[in-house]
Amino acid sequence: MPIDCEDQELLEGFLQETAELLEKLDDDLVALEKSTDDTELMNRIFRSIHTVKGASSFLGFDLLVRVTHKTEDVLNRLRKGELIVTPEIMDVILEATDLVKTLVADIKGGDIIDREIDETINKLIPLLTMTVANPEESASVAETGEPSAPSAEEAVQPEAAAGTGSGESVTVPQEQQPVPSPPPPAVNRPAPEAPKKAALPKAGEKGGDDLSDNTTVRVDVKRLDDLMNQVGELVLERNRMIQLNQDLQGGISDEVSFGEEFGKLTKRMNFVTSELQMQVLKMRMIPVEKVFKKFPRIVRSLARDLGKEVDLQIFGEETELDRSVVDEIGDPLIHLIRNAMDHGLETPADRIAAGKSGTGTLVLSAVHEGNSIIISIKDDGRGIDTERVGQKAIEKGLITPEQLSLMSPREMFDLIFLPGFSTKDKASDLSGRGVGMDVVKTNIKKLNGLIEIKSEQGQGSEFILRLPLTLAIIQSLLVDVEGEVYSIPLASVLETLRVDQREFHVIGGQEVLKLRDMVLPLIRLEQVFKVQRATEANDFCYVVVIGAADKRVGLVVTRLVGQQEVAIKSLGTYLANVPGIAGSTILGDGRVTLIIDPVGMIDGGEGAAAAR
Amino acid sequence: MSNALVPMKAVNAHAGERGELIQLVSFSLDNEEYGVDVLKVREIIRMPVITRVPNTPHYVQGVINLRGKVIPIISMRTRFGLSVAGHDKQTRIMVMDVSGELMGFVVDAVSEVIRVSSSEIQPSPAVMTSGIDQECISGVINQAERLLVLLNLENMFSPEERQCFSSL
Numbered sequence: 001m002p003i004d005c006e007d008q009e010l011l012e013g014f015l016q017e018t019a020e021l022l023e024k025l026d027d028d029l030v031a032l033e034k035s036t037d038d039t040e041l042m043n044r045i046f047r048s049i050h051t052v053k054g055a056s057s058f059l060g061f062d063l064l065v066r067v068t069h070k071t072e073d074v075l076n077r078l079r080k081g082e083l084i085v086t087p088e089i090m091d092v093i094l095e096a097t098d099l100v101k102t103l104v105a106d107i108k109g110g111d112i113i114d115r116e117i118d119e120t121i122n123k124l125i126p127l128l129t130m131t132v133a134n135p136e137e138s139a140s141v142a143e144t145g146e147p148s149a150p151s152a153e154e155a156v157q158p159e160a161a162a163g164t165g166s167g168e169s170v171t172v173p174q175e176q177q178p179v180p181s182p183p184p185p186a187v188n189r190p191a192p193e194a195p196k197k198a199a200l201p202k203a204g205e206k207g208g209d210d211l212s213d214n215t216t217v218r219v220d221v222k223r224l225d226d227l228m229n230q231v232g233e234l235v236l237e238r239n240r241m242i243q244l245n246q247d248l249q250g251g252i253s254d255e256v257s258f259g260e261e262f263g264k265l266t267k268r269m270n271f272v273t274s275e276l277q278m279q280v281l282k283m284r285m286i287p288v289e290k291v292f293k294k295f296p297r298i299v300r301s302l303a304r305d306l307g308k309e310v311d312l313q314i315f316g317e318e319t320e321l322d323r324s325v326v327d328e329i330g331d332p333l334i335h336l337i338r339n340a341m342d343h344g345l346e347t348p349a350d351r352i353a354a355g356k357s358g359t360g361t362l363v364l365s366a367v368h369e370g371n372s373i374i375i376s377i378k379d380d381g382r383g384i385d386t387e388r389v390g391q392k393a394i395e396k397g398l399i400t401p402e403q404l405s406l407m408s409p410r411e412m413f414d415l416i417f418l419p420g421f422s423t424k425d426k427a428s429d430l431s432g433r434g435v436g437m438d439v440v441k442t443n444i445k446k447l448n449g450l451i452e453i454k455s456e457q458g459q460g461s462e463f464i465l466r467l468p469l470t471l472a473i474i475q476s477l478l479v480d481v482e483g484e485v486y487s488i489p490l491a492s493v494l495e496t497l498r499v500d501q502r503e504f505h506v507i508g509g510q511e512v513l514k515l516r517d518m519v520l521p522l523i524r525l526e527q528v529f530k531v532q533r534a535t536e537a538n539d540f541c542y543v544v545v546i547g548a549a550d551k552r553v554g555l556v557v558t559r560l561v562g563q564q565e566v567a568i569k570s571l572g573t574y575l576a577n578v579p580g581i582a583g584s585t586i587l588g589d590g591r592v593t594l595i596i597d598p599v600g601m602i603d604g605g606e607g608a609a610a611a612r
Numbered sequence: 613m614s615n616a617l618v619p620m621k622a623v624n625a626h627a628g629e630r631g632e633l634i635q636l637v638s639f640s641l642d643n644e645e646y647g648v649d650v651l652k653v654r655e656i657i658r659m660p661v662i663t664r665v666p667n668t669p670h671y672v673q674g675v676i677n678l679r680g681k682v683i684p685i686i687s688m689r690t691r692f693g694l695s696v697a698g699h700d701k702q703t704r705i706m707v708m709d710v711s712g713e714l715m716g717f718v719v720d721a722v723s724e725v726i727r728v729s730s731s732e733i734q735p736s737p738a739v740m741t742s743g744i745d746q747e748c749i750s751g752v753i754n755q756a757e758r759l760l761v762l763l764n765l766e767n768m769f770s771p772e773e774r775q776c777f778s779s780l
Binding site for chain 1: 661663664665666667668672674675676677680681682683684713714715769
């Protein structure tokens with residue numbers, strides 16, 4: 001049934017507001033389970049669900065009203081202390097909120113599907129009559145009104161809202177009517193909700209899961225003002241430039257003073273444009289909270305499924321990063337969290353046997369470091385058993401025993417990223433297909449990020465993701481390869497060295513360099529890019545050590561040119577997939593320079609090495 | 613789009629002739645004259661600095677910066693298997709819209725915009741001497757002194773080549 005709503009604007013307002021409320025609700029509910037006596041939290045939850053109910057009954061979304069109404073009743077009993085928050089009750093309430101989300105998503109999709117909602121409602125109904133074993137029992141039942149006979153038909157009527165006493169109760173008098181015919185005074189209904197919406201200070205975010213909408217951005221007014229100021233300055237500098245030019249043309253100023261003035265102007269222009277760039281970048285930034293806030297809920301349900309006790313601690317959720325990055329890290333993080341909970345943390349019994357507290361700790365943190373953001377997922381579980389990992393990898397035919405014997409512990413950790421790797425013999429609905437970690441690796445690679453694993457057996461493991469802040473403008477290292485200039489994303493550059501080519505060794509046809517305690521495979525860019533040798537062979541060359549995900553290689557170049565901030569330009573669809581090239585950029589002199597794809601380089605290098 | 617030529621209504625002049633008027637940009641390549649639909653041509657520029665892109669088909673000369681946009685440059689000569697010649701003062705890049713994507717084509721010289729009636733377009737002869745792929749040729753115009761080969765750029769890259777581009 002298509003939505004027949006007279007006022008599209010009203011509907012949009014409803015959807016936006018509901019999405020925000022529901023998003024917050026999830027978080028609050030999980031928090032409530034931990035601190036059951038927080039009345040403020042309880043009231044907030046109650047208000048959220050009540051608002052959703054009110055608005056949906058006004059707009060005539062019957063299914064939504066039925067679910068929210070029952071949920072509200074249950075919450076009301078919790079609020080009054082007639083029920084005590086238990087994980088079981090919480091499961092039902094969370095299930096109901098999920099149903100509400102699905103229904104809202106349907107409405108958003110523009111088509112109301114007649115979904116089966118009775119199952120969830122039937123789970124809610126017993127909670128209305130169930131009582132805590134205490135003397136208030138009889139009184140409470142009487143107080144809640146008609147909890148004993150909540151047939152579905154009755155539930156549609158918004159009458160019970162009267163008992164809530166929250167001052168926001170709906171006063172829509174009509175019986176259940178599928179088509180809304182809002183009485184005139186009710187048209188103002190959504191208005192009182194507006195301040196509440198504004199009170200949520202999260203810029204540019206709304207909706208979660210299927211309710212999300214990434215086509216619009218909400219920007220802090222202050223940031224917009226700052227931007228306007230910067231643009232104003234830019235206009236001033238432009239006027240100054242025009243003036244300078246006129247003076248020179250008209251012979252008012254000579255070349256010496258022009259040069260001097262122009263030099264000053266250049267400096268100011270430089271300043272203003274970089275400020276402007278920062279401002280615009282900032283507008284694209286959203287707090288990582290957008291992703292993080294989904295996790296308490298996920299962790300809770302996983303913990304219950306697995307029969308483990310987990311304390312999730314989140315730090316640095318206010319850390320901001322680019323929208324494009326935020327959109328991409330959700331999946332890898334979920335996989336890492338699942339992995340930590342399923343494989344990392346032990347069951348309470350095992351933990352106590354190992355001398356740890358029964359409740360496992362999972363720490364999720366985000367922090368800025370230079371031009372990257374570091375997200376870490378740390379558990380205090382059993383750590384990675386390298387022997388078992390190696391054994392499994394051999395069993396699954398991913399590596400040979402000879403290969404394993406040559407591996408360092410570090411490399412053994414990396415085995416878990418191999419597609420098809422799993423320590424589980426049988427796939428459960430949670431894990432065992434050997435896909436998750438591969439997803440993590442692929443997504444992080446796509447973002448030019450690095451993954452590092454730290455693990456100590458019996459003490460726990462930590463997965464550290466290092467991601468670039470933005471994907472549009474990057475810091476890059478310009479290198480000269482026999483006369484051609486290429487740009488390497490600085491985020492992937494670990495170090496640069498000047499070395500004598502005689503120090504290179506050849507192992508199995510692959511040139512390598514001994515760098516401190518590691519052997520670094522080398523890739524000669526002039527060979528990969530088939531550059532014609534322009535200069536005389538020189539004993540000395542530069543090696544740029546790049547890392548992507550968990551691998552490192554050295555790129556051999558003729559000369560280092562310098563560091564520059566560059567805007568990434570695509571090469572268009574025809575040249576989108578040139579091996580080893582991620583894109584292009586335009587340098588100060590207007591020439592195009594190609595940006596090297598570190599990930600492709602590393603994989604390409606591996607491929608080439610394997611082919612030999 | 614099977615026919616890249618967008619016909620225009622005959623206004624006057626050739627009122628006596630049958631068929632619709634179309635405008636073509638003519639250019640030369642290895643002493644032969646070619647034409648493409650004027651509506652497909654975005655601009656014609658002189659040779660700028662071209663940045664080579666490694667590991668691409670031989671006819672991709674590289675990329676250029678066209679006022680902040682990076683576009684690929686294809687050498688018409690190498691694409692059509694003609695002898696490779698150096699660039700001179702006449703060498704131009706014709707920036708064209710090929711299936712919604714801007715691309716530059718290096719040609720020996722661009723001469724003029726001509727109007728022809730669609731009735732003048734003849735199907736291409738079965739055997740072409742110059743080695744240009746048949747699929748790219750949508751017809752031949754035989755006008756008094758000159759012979760003009762009509763190119764259809766939509767067919768410039770075969771599906772296999774596109775595949776090859778995107779799977780490189």
